[in-house]
Amino acid sequence: MSKLQYPKGFEEIACPAEKTIVLIGNKWTLLIIRDLLMADRPLRYSELAKSLPKISSRTLSTRLRNLADYGIIEKHVIDDSPIKVKYSLTEKGRELSRVTQPMVEWSQRWHE
Numbered sequence: 584m585s586k587l588q589y590p591k592g593f594e595e596i597a598c599p600a601e602k603t604i605v606l607i608g609n610k611w612t613l614l615i616i617r618d619l620l621m622a623d624r625p626l627r628y629s630e631l632a633k634s635l636p637k638i639s640s641r642t643l644s645t646r647l648r649n650l651a652d653y654g655i656i657e658k659h660v661i662d663d664s665p666i667k668v669k670y671s672l673t674e675k676g677r678e679l680s681r682v683t684q685p686m687v688e689w690s691q692r693w694h695e
Contacts, residue, residue: 587652587653587654588652588653589606589652589653590605590606593605603682606653606655607655607679609646609649610642611635611638611642611643611646612646612649612650613683614635615631615635615643615646615647615650615656616650616655616672616676616679616683617683618631618634618635619631619656619670619671619672619676620672620677620679620680620683624671625659625669625670625671626669626670626671627667627668627669627670628643628644628647628668628670631643631647631670647670650676651670654673654675654676655672655673655675655676655679656670656671656672656673656676657670657671657672657673658670659671
């Protein structure tokens with residue numbers, strides 16, 4: 584794996600909660616992670632785009648690139664004709680289910 588590329592100033596953030604928010608707090612990022620967690624298999628770009636119909640292709644591409652830079656997802660290029668690209672969660676990304684599941688439970692308790 585190549586060296587992880589975090590946002591500028593990330594290393595200076597002392598609060599672990601703030602670090603987590605910086606990495607996954609952007610609009611759409613948690614939903615991309617959710618879809619990969621729920622699928623439990625690599626997904627193609629088109630599958631992610633279809634599951635998030637309101638996301639622009641530019642935003643989806645940016646979020647996927649950032650998640651790969653942070654070591655949360657892996658990009659798999661399949662050298663076929665045409666070339667196929669699939670995305671899957673790394674161990675680090677799969678562990679986010681320990682964060683997202685309590686969020687789901689909290690929302691179900693207070694907002695349903």
